[in-house]
Amino acid sequence: MLEIQNITVKYNNSDKPAVENFSLNIKRGEICCLVGESGSGKTSVIRAVQGNLPGHGTVTQGDILFEGQSLLNYTVNEWRKIRGTEISMIFQDSGAMMNPVRTIGSQFVEYIRAHGTYTKREAWEKGVQMLKCVRLPDGEHIMNSYPFQLSGGMKQRVGIAFAMFFRPKLLLADEPTSALDVTTQAQIVRQMMKLREDYGTGIIMITHNLALAAYMSDRILIMKDGNVTDSGDREHILHNSQVDYTKKLLSAVPSAGGCYYV
């Protein structure tokens, strides 16, 4: 579904790439986590996929294919068609992306109608249903609330409801749970895994938390200074890796009796 082919990302024509020779294939229903310290290039990778590199960031080498088509050649109109529907994004702080002076319902209805042919009433009802799917059972109440009336965890679940509404083929998530308490974090992670099971969505998630990555991923890529230093499945990363940096990241994860805890 997604093929990132040997891309290099640079900002402001700097000699030093932010990401160098990065490759990754994602199939339907596959979850891959990017893990690494701050500045290692994780966000640049998913922003490149999303066609949304900040500042003067460009992909200077390689290609990114989605369903066989190069995303690097997409026009603004082509992006408008697939962004939010086929490729969606969950941000670290979904609340910050919401309009503070409009109710969740008015924003959700507008979002749904911008991409689909629904009446206002249908969009409202579908929005309420989607909120139920992300464990916000009192959907009517949430729809009538302003963002400031909801907790961080609730806003994040609303953000996930937006991102999953059109059952995207690909979901890009940039530290979606890092601002949340551990209980809410666990709920949201389980929710994302269930959505993958229900809709076959492929997910690329950025996290600093290697144990979390191991818990939910089919594959983990560890990044440092713009390069992939290690990659593999949970078993490889947790138990078999010989890479010093992976071992260092693992040493920061609480463990007992050989088991690692999220």
Ligand SMILES: Nc1ncnc2c1ncn2[C@@H]1O[C@H](COP(=O)(O)OP(=O)(O)OP(=O)(O)O)[C@@H](O)[C@H]1O
């Ligand atoms: N808008 C920008 N202009 C110039 N350089 C940038 C820009 N955004 C990122 N960079 C540089 O690209 C490199 C990779 O940054 P990136 O944000 O992709 O890393 P990251 O691993 O996602 O970090 P974090 O975990 O802090 O978000 C860093 O050296 C950073 O300074």
